[in-house]
Structure formats: C-alpha cells, structure tokens
Amino acid sequence: MTTALVLVLAVILTALVFEYINGFHDTANSIATVVATKVLNPTQAVVLAASMNLIGALAGTAVAKTISSGLIDAEVVVVSSQLIICALSGGIVWNLITWWFGLPSSSSHALIGGLIGAALAAAGNNFDVLIWSRVAEDWTKSQGIFWKVIVPMISSPVAGFFLGLVMMGTLMAVISAMNGAGGWIARISRPRWVNALFGKAQIFSAGYMGFAHGTNDAQKTMGIIALALIGAESAGTLDNLPSWLAFMHPGDSEGIETWIVVTCALVMAAGTAAGGWRIIKTLGHKMVKLHPIHGFAAETSSATILTLAAHFGMPVSTTHSISTAIMGVGVAKNPRALRWSVIQKIVWAWILTIPASGGLAWLMFKGLEALGWT
Template identity: 45%
Template sequence: METVLVLTILVVIFALAFDFINGFHDTANAIATSVSTRALKPRPAILMAAIMNFVGALTFTGVAKTISKDIVDPFLLENGSLVILAALISAILWNLITWYFGIPSSSSHALIGSIAGAAISAAGFGVLNYSGFIKILQALLISPFIALIGGFLMMTLFKILLKNRNLFKANRRIRYLQIGTAALQSFTHGTNDAQKAMGIITMALIAGNLQTTDDIQLWVRIAAATAMGLGTSIGGYKIIKTVGGKIMKIRPVNGAAADLSSAIIIFSATLLHLPVSTTHVISSAIMGVGTAQRVKGVKWGVAQKIVITWIITLPISAIVAALVYRILILFL
C-alpha cells in the first residue's frame, strides 16, 4: 500500500510537471501569430495567455474524463500507477527534446502514445480500450485536415470582406482584433490541453484505489490549471519563432484568420470531449491561411518537417514508454 501511495504521489508530481512543460511548449502556439505580427509584445502576450489558459482549464472536464478511461480502463489496469508514471516520463522527455530543437510537436500525441505503450508493455495489446482509443486517434488525425480547410476558408472570407479596403489600414486595425483572437486561442487551449493532465491524475487515483469514480476532483482541476498557467508564464520563444515565422510570413490578417479558425476547431473538440493536438490544429490553420493567400508563400519544407514530427511522435513515445516501464519494474 505504501508503494502504491508513493507511486501515486510521483504520478501527480510528474503530471503537473507535464502540464507545466505543456504550458511553455504548446501555449507558445496560441500567441505565436500575435507576437510575430507585433500585435502584442512577448511579455504581455505570455501573461495574457497564462491567465486565459488558467480560466479555460478550470471551465471544462469532459476531455479529462476521456483521457482517464478511453485509452485503457484504469479499474482493470494492473500496476496502474507504474504504467502512468512510465507514460509521463516518456511524454516529458519527448516534449523537452522537441522544445529544445524548436519543433512544434504534439504533446497530445506524446501523452496518448506513451499511455498506450506503457499499458501494452505491462499487460499486452488486450488492455487497450479499442473503441475509445480509435475515437481519440480519429480526432487527432482528422483535426489537422479540418484546420487546414478551416484556415483556408477563414482567410478567403477575410479577403472578401477586405476586398475594397486599404490593406495597410486594415492590417493596422486587425492587430487589435488579433489581441482578442490570441486571448480566445489561449482560452480554448486551456479547455483542451490542461485537461489531459487532469485525466492522468484521475487515472492514478483510480489505479491507487484512492477514488472510485472518474469524476475530476476540484483540487486536481486547480492544480493542473495552475501548473499550465505557470508554464505559460515562462514562455516558449523557440516555438513562437517556428510557428510565427518559419511556416509563412504572417501579417495581422493572416494571424487573425489562423487564430479564429483554430480556436473554433479546438473549442468544438472540447465540447465533444475529444482531445486534439492544439499544435497540429494551429500549425495546420496557418498552412491553410497561407494556401489561401498564396500557395508558394508557404514554406513547405518547414511544414514537411513539422508533419514528419507529428507522424513519428506517437509510435516513438509509445516505444519509449514501454522501455521506461520495463526499467521501472526492475526496481519496484
């Protein structure tokens, strides 16, 4: 019992660490366009994002419940706390590596792949809740394509609305709109991404027989929201540089179109209780906006590297988590 309690405490610590890292790793995507167009300076942008992420994280719990029960059933998982700990270590490692190199990879893919990999290592492929797992994978795979189309359509709409306007004056005014879209983007990020850590902690509480339902306790919500808010306040300038400038040259109208379309998609996923990769959605929306503006204006070489990272994240994190579980079980 003492070992289970210690493991549960470690899971809570590592889950909050994951949320903290997610804050400066993924939240940079939410403010990247507004910073790159100088609608906001980095410091106030990060402060605003931290506050809006905190508020968003406290508002919803549906995604957290999906994470806690739809990948594997925590009530049936043997060595559940150890499995979850291995998954968190794997996801954190991947996040730190990709952050170091300035690659906007998916924390969601890393976490979900890691949970699946560690669980399979512990109990075989039969442990997966295939209906729930496939539903999550579908959301992760389809959402970037929806974002690409959404960004394209939103930018097309903006072009129609601004057709007879002075572009210089319009861009100057749209910078003010970007402050609002960046705030909305940060809020929706909190409603989806912060809940992943809440779901993980709830899984650990169930696995450690410290909770008998999949309800998300208030202290879990506050702790996860605080960790993400603090992580956001640290900032993620490397990711901002990649998302805000290396995919395409972003003007205020482009940034507003990308922010608005991606925020709508992320929030829709939250309402459907589906975890999506905010990184994928935002980057894809920017590509869609760039395509509507000028296909050659998108730096497809950079986009290709980002897409490759998206593809390899889930299987690599699953393998790493499986290995981490095997190492941990030697000592426990």
C-alpha cells in the same frame, strides 16, 4: 508515509512536470501568432493565455474523462502509479526532444502514446489492454483509440487547414470588394487600417485560442492526476493521509477536483513563460510571414476546432490545429509564401510522436519491471 503514497505523489509531481513542459511546448502554439504579428509582446501574451487557459480549464472535463478512462482497459491491466509515471515520462522525453529542435509536435499525442506504450508493457504486450473502438448509438459518444485519437488526429488538421483557408480567403475577398468600392470604404480597406482593425481583433482571437487550449490541453494532465487519485483511494492508499494532504481525497470519481484544475492551469502558464520561444518562432515566423489579419484568421479557425473537439471529449492537438490553420492562411495568401521544408519537418514530428513516446514509455516500464519495481 507508505511507499504506495510516495508513488502517488510521484505521479502528481511527474504529471505537473509534464504540464510545465506542455506549457513551453504546446501553449507556445496558442500564442505564437499574436506574438509574431507584434499585436502583443510575449509577456502580455503569456498573461492572456494563462488567464484564458484557466477559464477554459474550468469549462468542462470531457477530455479529462477520455484520458482517464476511454483509452486503456483497466480490467486487463492494473493502472498502477508506475505505469502512469512511465507514460508521462515517455511523453516528457519526446516533448523535450522536439522542443530542443523547435518542432511543434503534439504533447497530446505524446501523452497518449506514452499511455499506450506503458499499458502494453504492463500487460505483457497484450493488445487487448487498448480500447480500440466502442461504438455508441450517438457516434460522438463512442469510445476508444479509433474514435478519440485516430479520427480527430486525421480530421482536425484537415479541418484546420480548410477553415483557415476559407476564413482567410473570405476576409481577402471582402477587403478586395471594399477596395473596389471607392470613397471612404476603399480608404479603410488600406493595409494601415486593416492592420489596425485586426490588431485589435487579434486580442480577442488570441484570448479565444487560450480558452480553447484550456478546454482541451489543460484537461489531459488533470485526467491523469484524477486517475491516479481515484486508483489510490480505491486501493486504500489515501486512508491515513496526514492532515496537510487531506485535499488529495477525490470527492467525486466523475469529476475533477478544483485544486487539480487550478494547479494544472497555473503550472502550464509558468511553462509558457519559461521557454516557448523556440516553437513560437517556428510557427509565427518560419512557416509563413504573418500580419494581424492572418493571425486572427488562424487563431479563430484553430480555436473553433479545439472548442468543438473538447465538447465531444476528443483530445485534439493544439499543435496540429494551429499549424494547419496557419498553413491554410498561408495558402490563401500565397502558396509560394509557405516554407515547405519547415512544414515537412513538422509533419514528420507528427507522424513519429505516438510511436516514439510509446516506445520510450514501453522501455521505461520494462526497465522498472527488470529491476523489480513494478
């Protein structure tokens, strides 16, 4: 087994470690509300999230293609196994730091920041290595950091907040109107009936959230693994693979192999089961007290944003969309119900994620370079 092949295997292993950590860091966000409202227990929520993640992951590869080819210019720098390992490691370290403190920062942006930092280090701080903006006639097909990272990074939290606010406000208005109608209509608008109805509805919204998470987050690591395998195939690293590793040959450079999709989805589910409770508590309990109707509104709002973003190949943060949707729901319920000190910590985690993970990845690559391992 050659050194180059060992490095490719190390990339895959590191990517799966990132996906595992993404599981207990980000997938926790997708099930936080349904657990907090006690509609499902954690085990049931994990099973639902894992199943829908898998289905969502199989639904498309637009986000994976953005990660693998839309941010870093391969003509300026060689996208080596070492670069990818450093990018992933930068994201992993930052995710672990924020997980330890229970802060739902974005694994998506941690990965993107890691890619940017490692690529800059490999290119000798030549910023031309970054694809800033490539405008297409159809703006939804534009490429680069501006269109695929900055625009959705700003727009998705705003959209999440207002969609959550509008949906919750609409539901409250309908219930209020029913309550004023009198008779049996008023009776079914009482809290007991509302909680029972939306307790059932939230199972649907939680499944929708899991599906949306799969269409977006699960694809990011798939893109990294696919990028590593395509590069290895081009370099001839996979020419003499042993039979038990023959599945590593990329069948189509435009697609993502099924084994990558399934493996990433399963590893993410395992991570969810392992340690997401810290972040579930922050989102589901500390920001605002949630009932099933609030969870339904937040999940449906967030999942809609994620699904639309995945359609356009935008690696949107699940954390941002669900957190701001919960904020919007909380404001509709009662602005004073929000715990602004917790929100302030979350916002700072958002702001710091890309530069922090990028800085870590940059330092890691420079360390390898100093040791002559690049």
